[in-house]
Amino acid sequence: MNPIALVERLLQLVPVLLGISVIVFSMMALTPGDPVDVMLGDSLATPDQRAAMRRDMGLEGPLHERFLTFLANAARGEFGTSFHHRRPVADVILERVPATIELTLAAMLLALAIGIPLGVLAAVKRDTWLDRLATVATLLGVSMPGFWFGILAILLFAVTLGVFPVAGRIGYTAEVPFVTGLLLIDTLIAGKPASFLDALRHLALPAVTLGLAMAALIARVTRSAMLEALRQDYIVFAEAKGLSRARVLLRHALKNALIPTVTVAAIETGTLLGGNMIVETVFGWPGLGRLVVEAIFTRNYPIVQAAVLLYAVTYVLLNLAADVLYTVLNPRVRL
Numbered sequence: 001m002n003p004i005a006l007v008e009r010l011l012q013l014v015p016v017l018l019g020i021s022v023i024v025f026s027m028m029a030l031t032p033g034d035p036v037d038v039m040l041g042d043s044l045a046t047p048d049q050r051a052a053m054r055r056d057m058g059l060e061g062p063l064h065e066r067f068l069t070f071l072a073n074a075a076r077g078e079f080g081t082s083f084h085h086r087r088p089v090a091d092v093i094l095e096r097v098p099a100t101i102e103l104t105l106a107a108m109l110l111a112l113a114i115g116i117p118l119g120v121l122a123a124v125k126r127d128t129w130l131d132r133l134a135t136v137a138t139l140l141g142v143s144m145p146g147f148w149f150g151i152l153a154i155l156l157f158a159v160t161l162g163v164f165p166v167a168g169r170i171g172y173t174a175e176v177p178f179v180t181g182l183l184l185i186d187t188l189i190a191g192k193p194a195s196f197l198d199a200l201r202h203l204a205l206p207a208v209t210l211g212l213a214m215a216a217l218i219a220r221v222t223r224s225a226m227l228e229a230l231r232q233d234y235i236v237f238a239e240a241k242g243l244s245r246a247r248v249l250l251r252h253a254l255k256n257a258l259i260p261t262v263t264v265a266a267i268e269t270g271t272l273l274g275g276n277m278i279v280e281t282v283f284g285w286p287g288l289g290r291l292v293v294e295a296i297f298t299r300n301y302p303i304v305q306a307a308v309l310l311y312a313v314t315y316v317l318l319n320l321a322a323d324v325l326y327t328v329l330n331p332r333v334r335l
Contacts (some may be wrong), residue, residue, distance in 0.1 A: 006168075009323070013316050021305070025067050028301045035059065035083050035299040057083055069304065079306035084295070086108045089302045092311065093288060098181025099169060100287035103210065103280070104272045106203055111218055112265065118215070119222025119261075120254060126227065134219065141216025150209040150282040157205060159201035167284025170199045181275070206283040210276055214268045220262045223256035259326055266322035270315035 036053050054060050058069070058080060072078065079089035122134035160167045168184055170176065174195045179186045184203070187196035229235065230253055238248045277289035284290075288307055295303035 006320075006324075009320050013313065016316060017309060017312055018071075020308060021071060024305050026306045027069060028299075029063055029066075031299065035301065074306075074309070080302040082188055082295075082303055083300045084298050084303075086231055087286075089306045092291070092303065093306055096286060096288045096291045097310075099285060100273060100276065100289060102182045102184065103285060103287060104275065106207035107214060107268050107272055107276075108265070110207055111214035111268070114211070114215040115218030116222050116258075116261065119219040119256075120226055120249065122223040123226030123230065124218065124249065138216040138219045141212050142220070142293065144213065146209055146213060146276075147278045147282050149212070150206070150279055153205050153209060154283070163201075164205050165202050169202050169286060170195065171202075176200060187309070194195070206285050207277055209279050209283075210272055212216055214265075214272065218261060219267060222257060222261050225260045226253060228252040229257045237238070239334035260324050262322050263283065266318045270311075270318045273311060273314050 007029060036050055036059070051060075058066065068237055070080075077090065081087065082089050082092050085092050118134050118138070122131045123133050135164075153295060154166055156163045165171075174192075176183060176186050176192065176195055176199075179189050183199040184196060187193075187199055235253055238252050239245075273288075276287070277293050279285070280287045280290040281293050287308075292304060292307045294300070295307070
């Protein structure tokens, strides 16, 4: 791995973040509705009180001056104060990030555990009933909207069968000390197996809802990549040497087929972090996505701007991690 190339890729993050900052700041400023009116509602506030609140919220002055102030503060890691929570934006976001990370990791692990074996099986059993069944399953998984599947899962498994809870991360009576913010880990650290199982039950439905669509996409990509790899001469040569079928598939074919799969997994993981807003809202999951949805409705500009920047940084870093992993899977690839 070339360190200079890695530094260059990291420097490319600067113009990306600058462009995203301009777009988000402009769109929020042009969005109909005044945050002051949203907060005051129908109260009989005087014009002076409204003007004082606008000053306090940093909404006075020309748009370009406010944007430059936002950039200067963001460069120092300061994103202002949440209009609704009346607390620093960074503190509010950090409280919600662990829940989103836990949900994303669970969905990603589930997707990889299902998608890669299913894609390999479909490629090995090409044109058989297993391949056709896997193709139909992946098409259904890709085409099902997450919010629709989530509502159906709640109605069936939570409301009708009562197997899983309807919403939240853990029962209200559970007391788990904060260590990592990831409840599955914190409950194990605290030595509370009952709380661990309770947190796992709360996590199951939203993780499956997010993970199935990603698993379907990974399975389709893995199948196509495996079919291409199985046609290569080095596979024929490996089989001619007398290597076992399992070793040829896992050691030679799958290793090369994983390169496009890694790309899709990295992109989809970034999408899960930024695109799980609807699923978090459906399941009442107290994560960053739900916070952003609430902030949009209440015109809480600082929360939205900081969250979108966080999404952008995460997305770019995940793509960089995928590129680095390419060099591990295939040494001929250069960063």
